[in-house]
Amino acid sequence: MGDRRRRTTLRDVATEAGVSVKTVSRVVNGEAGVAPAVRAHVAAVVEQLGYRPDVGARTLRRNDRRSASIALLLEDLANPYSAALLRAVEDVARPRGVVVLAASLDEDPVRERALARAFGSRSVDGLVLAPAGDDQSHLVEEITGGTAVVCVDRAPAGIDVDTVVSTDAAGVADGVRHLADHGHTRIAFLGDLATIATARLRHDGYRAGLAGAGLPYDPRLVVRGVRSDEAVQEALTALLALPDPPTALLGAQNLITAGLVRALRRLDLHHRIALVGYDDFLFADLLSPAVTVVAQDPATIGRTAADLLFDRIGGAREAPRTVEVPTRLIVRGSGELPPDR
Incomplete structure (x- = not known):
């Protein structure tokens, strides 16, 4: 760095x-x-x-010229994944006497730059970022000025820093293979915006999973850019209206999966159409059927990112590295439903 x-x-x-x-x-x-x-x-x-006002100087500055604070910029702090990651970072920071500041980016590159600059002006010692845009070169100035940076969830572009990610593509491929192993040949994919790096990786994993199971890729079974329960309902309605509708669904994001659970229950199809979700969500194990998921490990991601960040703050100069945290298939019932003929 x-x-x-x-x-x-x-x-x-x-x-x-x-x-x-x-x-x-x-x-x-x-x-x-x-x-x-x-x-x-x-x-x-x-x-x-490149002067930036040090607005936190009077309250946070210590004799070692550190502010005893770090910042997290994540997609959405209301999302359980982001909340778990934030808590893990806090658990590492608290024993060090370090304050953790956090904000949501809402997939907005402009907001990413503005918030990075705002936290930089407060002289945070380090920044954990889930990139929203496709260019993080705006952080070069902060890094040069002494702010340590670690990226999570997605690889950055334009800078070379430590990064902690999930095995997104491999995880989704595992979910597709699991459905295929239970007899499904028509597996639909519902994903987030194609502009999001992780959404693209998960779509790649879907295609790889189909190929590995010897199944063809049918673009009619793919719906991307799903961002609300209403969009989930519309997508499912269109999929079920196909001449050869899917017998299984893969929700490539936790909120999409939760939306699919609601939509299937409204249609009384939750015991007839198989479902695997990418990323776990609250109460998924208490539903009927309980939801089979490919779970990420935000706690490990957060702890790993925090450890790397504090190493950099402490002066570590090793070449930046990327750490991949494996996903885990959790079998609960919804992904094991047989095809409804």
Whole structure:
């Protein structure tokens, strides 16, 4: 990750601009009392040196120039997967006396950049990020300024940092093979937006699972971009209206799977159409039938990411690495239903 350098200070800007520290402070804080020409000159130097206001300095800074805080930027903190990952990071951070800040990205690359910049301005010691966009080069400035970065869930682009991911493609392939082993030849796939890296990997795993079972790929059985219960219901209705409808479903995300459970129950088909979900969800084991899932391990992902982050904060300089955390097929009943002829 390269050498960790100290952040640019107000004094650095003042020296480069040839003005007083007070003048720089007034410009940065939008205060009056600075001539327009001087303000423009100082603003240009601020941008040139990459200065970021240290808004947490008075309350968090310690003698070792660390803030005793880290930040997590995850897809959606309300999602059980993100919540479990956050808790795992907190469990690693708490004994170290480190505060954990967190925010949801909502799959928005603009929000990713804005929040990374906002947390950077608060001088967090490290950042755990689930990339929302297809370019994380905006973090180069934060890394150069001394912020350690670890990515989770998805590999970053434009930067080379430690990354912790699940075996998405292999996990979905396991789910497809499981359904095929129980006699299903018409297996539908319902996935998230194709722009999301993990959604693409899971679709790849679906195709690999079909190929491994000797089954053809039928694009009519694939529905992508499913983002709500209403979309799940519409997709299932369209699938069941096919001349040769699916006898089994694979929900490639926990909220999609939960939506399929609701839709199948509304149609009284939950004991007739097999279902395997990717990623576990609350009460999946208490339903009838209980839902068979390919479970990720967010607790291990979170702990591993936190350990890597604190190693980097502590000065580790080994080459960045990618850690793959295996998924696990949990057999509960819904994925073992035979084809309804």
